[in-house]
Amino acid sequence: MTRYFSQEHEWLEVEGDLGTVGITDYAQGQLGDITFVDLPEAGATFGKGDSVAVVDSVKAASDVYTPVSGTIAEVNAALGDEPELVNTDAEVGGWLFRITLSDASELSGLMDEAAYKDYVDSL
Amino acid sequence: MSEYPISDSDQEPEELAPMLLPLDSWHRDRGGRMVEFAGYMMPVQYEGIMAEHLWTRENAGLFDVSHMGQLLVSGEEGAQTDVEPALEAALPIDLSTLKLGAVRYSLLLDENGGILDDLMVARWPGGFYLVVNGATKWDDIGTLREYLPDDVTLNHLDDRALLALQGPKAFAALERVAEGEYPLSALTFMKGGRFTLGGVDAWISRSGYTGEDGFEISIPGDSAAEVADLLLSQPEVKPIGLGARDSLRLEAGLPLYGHDMDPDRGPVEAGLAFGINKRRRLEGGFPGAERVQRDFAEGTAQKRIGLKLEGRQAAREGAKVFHGEQEVGVVTSGGFSPSLQHPIAMAYVDAALAADGTALSIEIRGKKLDATVAAMPFVPNRYHR
Numbered sequence: 001m002t003r004y005f006s007q008e009h010e011w012l013e014v015e016g017d018l019g020t021v022g023i024t025d026y027a028q029g030q031l032g033d034i035t036f037v038d039l040p041e042a043g044a045t046f047g048k049g050d051s052v053a054v055v056d057s058v059k060a061a062s063d064v065y066t067p068v069s070g071t072i073a074e075v076n077a078a079l080g081d082e083p084e085l086v087n088t089d090a091e092v093g094g095w096l097f098r099i100t101l102s103d104a105s106e107l108s109g110l111m112d113e114a115a116y117k118d119y120v121d122s123l
Numbered sequence: 124m125s126e127y128p129i130s131d132s133d134q135e136p137e138e139l140a141p142m143l144l145p146l147d148s149w150h151r152d153r154g155g156r157m158v159e160f161a162g163y164m165m166p167v168q169y170e171g172i173m174a175e176h177l178w179t180r181e182n183a184g185l186f187d188v189s190h191m192g193q194l195l196v197s198g199e200e201g202a203q204t205d206v207e208p209a210l211e212a213a214l215p216i217d218l219s220t221l222k223l224g225a226v227r228y229s230l231l232l233d234e235n236g237g238i239l240d241d242l243m244v245a246r247w248p249g250g251f252y253l254v255v256n257g258a259t260k261w262d263d264i265g266t267l268r269e270y271l272p273d274d275v276t277l278n279h280l281d282d283r284a285l286l287a288l289q290g291p292k293a294f295a296a297l298e299r300v301a302e303g304e305y306p307l308s309a310l311t312f313m314k315g316g317r318f319t320l321g322g323v324d325a326w327i328s329r330s331g332y333t334g335e336d337g338f339e340i341s342i343p344g345d346s347a348a349e350v351a352d353l354l355l356s357q358p359e360v361k362p363i364g365l366g367a368r369d370s371l372r373l374e375a376g377l378p379l380y381g382h383d384m385d386p387d388r389g390p391v392e393a394g395l396a397f398g399i400n401k402r403r404r405l406e407g408g409f410p411g412a413e414r415v416q417r418d419f420a421e422g423t424a425q426k427r428i429g430l431k432l433e434g435r436q437a438a439r440e441g442a443k444v445f446h447g448e449q450e451v452g453v454v455t456s457g458g459f460s461p462s463l464q465h466p467i468a469m470a471y472v473d474a475a476l477a478a479d480g481t482a483l484s485i486e487i488r489g490k491k492l493d494a495t496v497a498a499m500p501f502v503p504n505r506y507h508r
Contacts, residue, residue: 032366033173035459036435036466038488054488056437058172058459059366083435 004107005116006067011091012110014101019068022095023055023086026120031057034086039075039097046070046099048106053096055086068106070099144189145284145344149351153362161257163190165365172366176461179333179371180502183290184363185354192260193280193341194267197250202274210251213270214244215390215399215409221246226313226328228398230390231255231263236414237386238393239266241378245315245328250276252326254285254339256380270410284347289337289371291505292359297338300353301327310338312506321353329507332368334375334500336507373467374460376429376499382440383427383455383469391418392471394427425452426477429499430485432466432492435459438485444470445484445491451476454485460501467501468494 004012009027013020028034036056046052046066053064075097079085086094101107111119141159150157155166166187169175178184198206207218216229223246231240240259245252255263260279267277288297298307303318307327310316315328323346331337342350354360369379378384384393389411396419403409404419432438437459444452452472460467468485476483479498484491 032168032171033461036437038436056435056459058176058370058461059167061437061439 002107003113004067004110005113005119006065006110007119008065008067010064010067012067012107014107017101017104018073019070019099019101020095021052021064021066021097021099023064023090024116024120025090028087028090028094031055031060031062033058034083037079037083037086037096039079040072042072042074044072045102046072048103056083064096066099067110068099068101068103070102072097073100074098144187145347146187146189146351149348150187150362153355155362155364158365160365161190163257165190166362168364168366169362172364172370173461175361175363175367176370178361179290179335179363179367180462181291182361183288183293183296183337183357183359184333184367185351185360186287186289186363186368187284187347187351188257188287188339188368189284189344189347190257191285192253192255192257192263193283193285194253194255194260194264195247195250195276195278195280196253196267196271197276197278199274199276204272204274206250206275209272209275210244211403212408213267213410214242215403215412215415216244217400217402218244218246218251219402220400223248224314224316226315226330230395230398231266232390232409232411232415233266233386234410236389236411236418238380238384238388238390238395239263239386241380241384241395241398243328243330245326247326252341258381280341282344283341284344286340286342286347286351286354287331287333287337288340288354288360289331289333289335289363290359291336293335293337294507296354296357296359297327299357301325312336312508320350323350325350332375332377333371334377334502334504334506335371336505370458370461373456373458373469374462374500374502375504376469376501378427378469379456388427388471389414389418389423391415392423392425392427422474424474425471426474427455427469427471428477429497429501430454430457430468430470430483430494431497431501432468432485432494434492435466436487436492437466438468438487438492438494442468443486444472444494445486446473446476446481451483462502467497469499472496
């Protein structure tokens with residue numbers, strides 16, 4: 001399994017052609033208390049960079065973009081009752097959706113963990 | 124991710140560097156996350172909006188609102204003009220019933236009766252003390268200068284800071300440190316007076332923007348940090364950012380200038396007619412009086428209302444409101460209510476659909492979510508009257 005990061009503060013963990021996507025711990029910290037997550041329908045198809053989900057915090061609504069193109073395989077149903085999982089466990093239990101990748105070459109444009117850390121430090 | 128943060132839509136478009144307020148480093152030292160608001164760097168949160176909101180509802184929250192404009196309207200020595208009628212000609216306020224130390228809500232209107240700002244007016248011994256919104260203060264000063272005769276003095280008290288201490292334990296915390304000619308308990312809601320806080324001269328009024336009992340405290344800017352320290356050292360008190368200020372005022376049903384009212388809206392449709400008493404309604408004689416009198420007599424096409432949403436997804440400013448398939452209004456403020464644990468919003472809708480309990484829907488990201496017209500405040504006020 002390899003974990004990738006986007007400049008839009010999403011993380012993507014890839015196993016075979018299936019990617020799991022969430023927002024980073026840095027991102028949840030910036031957003032503050034998350035009160036609702038609007039998730040896509042399983043089976044929907046998106047292109048890289050499309051807005052796929054919305055994370056609502058007390059102060060704002062924020063789009064979540066898919067870092068890769070593909071078809072939604074599954075969404076994290078636990079967030080319906082417990083959206084705060086995105087705050088408490090952003091990079092594991094607070095995952096948002098799983099997407100079946102349609103173009104694995106898109107992964108080369110994403111950052112690894114060290115590069116993302118440098119990127120956040122530069123902000 | 125991209126974020127649509129709390130923004131100040133009335134900010135000047137020029138790219139000016141944000142100004143720093145007297146407590147800038149005080150906020151940073153206490154973990155405040157600073158954002159630009161109304162041309163200033165301001166703390167949006169410390170430990171988190173939800174926690175700060177609930178703390179204020181249960182204890183006491185300390186807010187820095189020094190970005191707001193503090194103005195003093197007074198007469199020049201030997202001037203021909205009486206200040207009181209001059210200010211009544213500028214604002215739709217009845218000053219004849221405003222006693223020394225009393226505070227009253229008023230509106231700054233344009234000649235067409237559109238709302239330029241909302242403000243507080245207090246009678247001081249030497250004139251009238253006004254508190255106006257931060258984002259509009261420069262324009263307000265220009266408008267007031269235009270409305271007031273030349274021999275009425277308008278001072279911008281920009282060397283002063285403004286704090287708010289809000290919540291059910293605000294009185295207990297402030298009473299411990301406030302000294303004056305009379306006890307702090309002499310102040311009831313919308314009354315103010317002179318006190319000292321740790322030796323610093325302060326104008327304190329029992330007022331605020333949260334729906335809770337609480338106080339607003341005007342002090343010299345160069346003493347702001349020591350007064351803030353004194354207040355924060357009280358066990359009931361935590362620092363609270365702009366984020367919770369916004370969610371608290373929304374629950375209290377209090378409109379935010381530039382969002383829930385603007386020059387396209389008049390006081391009657393905005394539900395702010397209580398700020399214009401009967402004598403001024405009848406007599407007129409203030410900018411925009413014609414429109415206000417007509418709106419009182421004939422009603423308005425739309426009204427500002429509260430909406431309670433089903434589920435957890437919040438409606439934000441700009442979302443369209445529907446009655447069946449018909450578009451009937453627009454959301455002007457909205458968010459998740461930390462106290463009620465469901466989303467709430469303010470909107471303007473057709474007057475015929477403004478009754479409590481009316482079933483409407485709000486379009487959010489292509490979906491229509493059920494919403495019901497609800498009485499405001501959403502959370503009961505706890506003013507100390």
